[in-house]
Amino acid sequence: MTAVAEAKITKRVLPPPVTGQEFVLVGVIAVVWAALAVSTPAFMTAGSIQPLLVATAPIALVGVGMTIVIITGGIDVSVGGAIMVCSVLTAKALVGSEVGLGVAALLSVLAGGLLGLVNGVLIAYGRVHAIIITFGTANLFMFLGLRIFGSGTVNGIPGTLAFFGRGPDGRTLGVPHAFLITLIITAAAWWYLRHTAGGRHFFAIGGDAQAARLAGVRVQRRTLLAYVVTGLLVGLASCFVIAQGTSTLDQSVGSGKELAVIAAVVIGGTSIMGGRGSVLGTLLGALLVQSVASGVTQLGWRSQLSDLFVGVFIIVAVGADLLRARARRNR
Amino acid sequence: MSRAVRILLTQRIALLALLIVVVVVTFFINDAGGYLTAPYDFDYMSASLISAVPLAMLGLAELLVILSGRGGIDLSVGAVVSLAGMVFGFTYGEWGWPLWPAILATAGFGALCGAVNGFLVSYIGFPALIATLATFYAYKSLAIVINDQQPISTKPIQELFSLSKSVELPLFGRYVPDVPLGIFTFLLPTVVAVWLLLARTTYGRRLYAIGTNDVAARWAGLPVKDTRFKAYVYAGLISGLVAVVTVGQFASARPDAGVSGNGMALPAITIAVLGGVAITGGIGRVAGVVLATLLIVWLNAGILLAFVGNEGSQYQLLALGAVLVFAALLNGLTNRRYGGTTS
Numbered sequence: 001m002t003a004v005a006e007a008k009i010t011k012r013v014l015p016p017p018v019t020g021q022e023f024v025l026v027g028v029i030a031v032v033w034a035a036l037a038v039s040t041p042a043f044m045t046a047g048s049i050q051p052l053l054v055a056t057a058p059i060a061l062v063g064v065g066m067t068i069v070i071i072t073g074g075i076d077v078s079v080g081g082a083i084m085v086c087s088v089l090t091a092k093a094l095v096g097s098e099v100g101l102g103v104a105a106l107l108s109v110l111a112g113g114l115l116g117l118v119n120g121v122l123i124a125y126g127r128v129h130a131i132i133i134t135f136g137t138a139n140l141f142m143f144l145g146l147r148i149f150g151s152g153t154v155n156g157i158p159g160t161l162a163f164f165g166r167g168p169d170g171r172t173l174g175v176p177h178a179f180l181i182t183l184i185i186t187a188a189a190w191w192y193l194r195h196t197a198g199g200r201h202f203f204a205i206g207g208d209a210q211a212a213r214l215a216g217v218r219v220q221r222r223t224l225l226a227y228v229v230t231g232l233l234v235g236l237a238s239c240f241v242i243a244q245g246t247s248t249l250d251q252s253v254g255s256g257k258e259l260a261v262i263a264a265v266v267i268g269g270t271s272i273m274g275g276r277g278s279v280l281g282t283l284l285g286a287l288l289v290q291s292v293a294s295g296v297t298q299l300g301w302r303s304q305l306s307d308l309f310v311g312v313f314i315i316v317a318v319g320a321d322l323l324r325a326r327a328r329r330n331r
Numbered sequence: 332m333s334r335a336v337r338i339l340l341t342q343r344i345a346l347l348a349l350l351i352v353v354v355v356v357t358f359f360i361n362d363a364g365g366y367l368t369a370p371y372d373f374d375y376m377s378a379s380l381i382s383a384v385p386l387a388m389l390g391l392a393e394l395l396v397i398l399s400g401r402g403g404i405d406l407s408v409g410a411v412v413s414l415a416g417m418v419f420g421f422t423y424g425e426w427g428w429p430l431w432p433a434i435l436a437t438a439g440f441g442a443l444c445g446a447v448n449g450f451l452v453s454y455i456g457f458p459a460l461i462a463t464l465a466t467f468y469a470y471k472s473l474a475i476v477i478n479d480q481q482p483i484s485t486k487p488i489q490e491l492f493s494l495s496k497s498v499e500l501p502l503f504g505r506y507v508p509d510v511p512l513g514i515f516t517f518l519l520p521t522v523v524a525v526w527l528l529l530a531r532t533t534y535g536r537r538l539y540a541i542g543t544n545d546v547a548a549r550w551a552g553l554p555v556k557d558t559r560f561k562a563y564v565y566a567g568l569i570s571g572l573v574a575v576v577t578v579g580q581f582a583s584a585r586p587d588a589g590v591s592g593n594g595m596a597l598p599a600i601t602i603a604v605l606g607g608v609a610i611t612g613g614i615g616r617v618a619g620v621v622l623a624t625l626l627i628v629w630l631n632a633g634i635l636l637a638f639v640g641n642e643g644s645q646y647q648l649l650a651l652g653a654v655l656v657f658a659a660l661l662n663g664l665t666n667r668r669y670g671g672t673t674s
Contacts, residue, residue, distance in 0.1 A: 075460070128659040129610050135601055136659060139652030146645045259464060272458045304475040311469030315451070318461050
């Protein structure tokens with residue numbers, strides 16, 4: 001086999017590095033930013049963009065895992081509950097024993113990984129549809145989180161995690177660390193999903209799990225891995241969530257986050273049917289949602305109005321994708 | 332013995348009935364032993380049925396939508412309850428419409444919200460999860476913005492609280508506990524209507540057909556898109572009725588009624604799945620949804636008495652999650668061993 005032939009095969013198998021949806025999203029974000037820059041002069045300043053990037057980070061980071069899960073044809077609606085468990089656990093550890101940054105982050109990531117493992121085992125080996133299992137574990141995780149909370153809130157969280165926060169400690173050369181880490185992980189996931197056999201296996205499972213199994217993909221192990229990765233990222237994102245907040249953590253933490261993450265993923269062009277998707281799109285989707293939320297507040301509108309735009313964006317983004325799919329079929 | 336096990340595993344209704352008996356007997360024993368903070372008796376069980384009204388109705392809405400197949404699901408029911416509730420608040424509470432036109436307008440508005448879902452899913456081809464996620468956000472946002480985040484609790488709305496009062500049944504009412512009025516005015520009519528629709532009309536048979544195999548249904552000449560579209564419209568209609576019930580229960584039209592906390596959609600889907608509705612479509616019965624509601628309601632009511640303070644509501648989450656995961660794993664097991672559940 002010559003190198004030329006291999007290169008040809010690679011060319012045929014791989015989709016383009018950046019899909020149409022991502023170009024469209026970059027365009028839409030540019031339009032939104034331009035509109036905001038014109039209407040509110042304060043928008044295009046570091047003081048406005050930096051918090052925007054920090055707020056995007058947790059959604060985009062969990063979105064990376066969610067993208068992989070959805071590519072395999074699954075879904076995880078328990079991430080909101082998992083964020084609650086990880087953040088309250090980490091916050092309590094920070095308050096109680098004054099552990100350092102590394103230990104706290106490790107604790108949170110491991111806890112998240114464990115929760116992901118529970119989901120993964122039940123879905124991969126219980127052979128039940130992911131949405132049902134994760135609806136169930138969402139309740140279980142929330143129970144766990146509330147039990148750790150005890151009654152009321154966690155108060156007096158020290159600034160150990162300021163490295164991930166929105167303050168001056170959380171930035172290098174003006175770029176927030178949380179966003180930088182998200183960017184690096186997204187890039188790594190993009191490369192892994194596109195250029196390694198293991199990454200392509202996720203797409204194969206989402207396309208046709210039975211065919212993938214016959215082609216030698218270890219479907220159950222790969223599926224398990226997707227949920228564990230999501231769990232690990234939930235753990236890291238929980239550290240961002242704590243760092244972004246005040247020194248108090250209340251019981252509403254993580255609530256509704258699962259839908260926000262899924263919204264970012266589908267706006268990013270990942271097909272909910274599985275087999276197609278990109279983490280780059282998810283990052284852009286999360287950025288778009290957060291830009292709109294921030295814009296609505298800065299324009300002085302009701303902050304809840306941004307949800308209306310999220311709904312419209314989902315319809316437009318997925319509708320455009322449907323139209324393109326129809327065009328592909330007719331060609 | 333093995334035959335009994337087989338019936339329990341394959342007949343979801345039998346399993347649910349057994350679980351209800353186990354739950355009720357367990358709490359009766361605990362009650363007799365004095366472990367509960369208040370008596371768990373027939374009066375208490377009957378009074379707790381008030382929380383079954385919205386739960387069972389939305390469970391039936393999900394039943395219709397999930398039955399229609401192709402990944403059918405409706406995440407927006409809670410947001411529809413919020414938004415239609417505001418419509419009810421305006422028409423009945425602010426503009427002084429009579430009760431019946433206001434209820435009809437609210438239900439009609441719910442149906443309109445459902446029609447948007449149905450149009451996106453059935454005619455445009457959106458995956459149901461996506462379409463209803465989008466409308467969930469849109470309706471939720473509109474419900475809050477429409478009255479500037481303020482609830483509507485004018486005098487006529489406050490007087491509606493009588494809906495959740497308990498009444499004595501006629502004839503033999505003295506011998507059985509009083510039953511919440513909402514059961515008769517809203518829940519039973521909905522249950523009967525949905526049962527008639529599914530089991531006694533052409534539409535119902537078509538819905539099962541397209542949910543089981545929509546390609547085959549299309550080749551058999553069924554109006555697949557129209558049938559699926561109507562499932563979402565009916566789900567919206569039921570959500571509109573739930574909005575009226577919810578406004579009555581709170582004695583106020585709250586803009587976040589259906590989406591606060593966990594929202595209403597997740598419990599409704601949980602009830603439907605627990606009731607034996609297959610998430611892939613085409614399988615599911617009204618009786619399963621009703622029994623699943625009773626199980627959850629009476630379990631929750633008991634848990635509230637078994638714990639002090641807000642621990643009870645936390646353990647309700649544990650119970651709901653555990654029961655759902657257990658039911659789902661059981662479904663997987665029976666699928667492999669017996670080739671599936673029959674309902």
